[in-house]
Amino acid sequence: MAHADEVVFLWLNGWVGRSALFDGIITWVVSDYLVPASLALTLLGLWFVGDDRAARLKHQVGVFVALSAMGFASWVVYISNALYFRPRPFIDHDVSILFYQPTDSSFPSNPAAASFAIAAAVWGVNRRVGTALLLGAGAYGFARVYAGVHYPADVLGAALIGIVVAYLVFKLRDLLEPLPTMVIKAARILCLA
């Protein structure tokens, strides 16, 4: 399994250098800023979107679920990293790298887990926006492998963590109460929600 993971990684990373345009796009997508900022800006926008108060409330609860899911997913990754350390691909292989060299564990990918958690949580309240975010998270994960900083299994594991955590937070969102309702109602007095 680990061997297959490395074979797929080396095949994918072997494409680096064949197209300057594609490598340039990947350099943007893999960045710590593009996808995370896009996801966060989408949550900001989602706060205001909705035809009426009920629709807007659904989206605002979704923003709370997404932020909570992101936090819990990062926590699961943190625990996982404490229990198991996998060296980055560029440590063990001759890799063409399009990113800086992180020093933390390769498995699971923390940025991918957080991105998939946000995207899956948004999918729970808005299918169209959620699907776009899942595609963005997928592109982010692909870019991390292509750029030489993660194995495919690191991203797939992270996606699984993010989606499962988002599902659980979404299903158990009542346990977050009364915090979201109180914050939204207080914000409504100030005409912010």
Next chain:
Amino acid sequence: MSTIAVDYFLFVFAASLGVIQIAGSAGRLTGLLMFKPPLVAKAIGLGLVVGAFIWFFATGDRNLNDYEGGLDGNIQALVFFLAAVSGFVITLVASTIVNAGMKGGDTTPGEGLEALKQTNYGRALARSIRYWWKAWRTQTRSYFSG
């Protein structure tokens, strides 16, 4: 503060201005729009978002580790929060001035953002606070208890 932190702040600030215009337009919250009509607000908002992204990524190497001048996750989240809040506050002030003529006579106090379909933010806030100030003893407990 590092250059990338300042750049990231400006990028998120401009992008959040644009996102709020797009979202306000989609949610028909005309009192939140700095540009009229809503279609123009949406187009300018989209321009701000795309322009901010292009400016940020085209003006320097953004793939930097924490110890090479990049931002660690916590600082990045903090800068994002400050920039987004700044963008939101500027939007509220500017849209209140631009939409000074929106009276919104039949809005109900306490309806939150929904009021911005008929009035500007400053007027909606003043009306809401006046209402809650008068009614806080009788309303607050039942309101927050669900």
